[in-house]
Amino acid sequence: MELEIKNLTKQYNKGKIGLADFSVSIGKGILGLLGPNGAGKSTLLKIIASISKPTGGTIFVNGENIIKNPNAIRKILGYLPQDFGVYPNLNAYEFLTYMAALKGIGGHGLKKRIEILLDGVNLTADAKRPIGSYSGGMKQRVGIAQALLNDPKVLIFDEPTVGLDPEERVRFRQLISEMANNAIVILSSHIVSDIETIADEVAIMKNGMLIDKGSPAAITKKMEGKVFETSIPHAELDGFRSKHLVTDMSKQPDHINLRYISDTSHGNANIKGVNPGLEDAYLYLTQKQY
Structure with a gap:
């Protein structure tokens, strides 16, 4: 089972592009789709699910062009859209x-x-x-x-853990992990930890484009030597954030503990390098100024 996406484009109007020459190959297992709002995640998933048509490009499932023959995907598809509705009665x-x-x-x-x-x-x-x-x-x-x-062979989940409590999220991850041995699972989420714990591969999107793809470990490895922790006085926070990408902070009575990303190593005793995580890589890759 393979899903081959080639040069997919979605143009809504002259000034708005949903996807821009997007290409990716997806095999059995779980692909985690990460990206900020407006990155094109839902647009991509709707096109794969044959709900929306692209402006250009093709998608093949086991060699079958599903843009020309959408029934080829519909008969093997399971889909949970972001705006899923139910019949209340x-x-x-x-x-x-x-x-x-x-x-x-x-x-x-x-x-x-x-x-x-x-x-x-x-x-x-x-x-x-x-x-x-x-x-x-x-x-x-x-x-x-x-x-x-x-019993779908292609499963698409668009923000499936929204509204779930931590116990329910764990149950969902276990359920999907069990199915991924025999299916292609594409999981879009803004919760990086959900992706990091179950995805075999991660695709990071920005402005309708694919900016990185690989295993969580491979993407995270690229951040080695770029993630640091330090503490600063409260009064220095604005100045620090103008120079560095801060990924986490903890305010204390007399200082602030910071986790941040920098391309430059530091010799300051108050600054220590730490092991990166997928969230560090995601923020680094999707922040415009970095």
């Missing part, structure tokens, strides 16, 4: 049964499939309650379940 079991009918899924195994999915997203106890009474996180879990109904 239906309970979770009724909603999943309805979604299964829309996807052409039926047969004697459907009831069992829905029960397994509801258990997987921890909704068995609430499956008979109207979805309208659910919290935001519970509705998101229903959305995750519907994306998995057809």
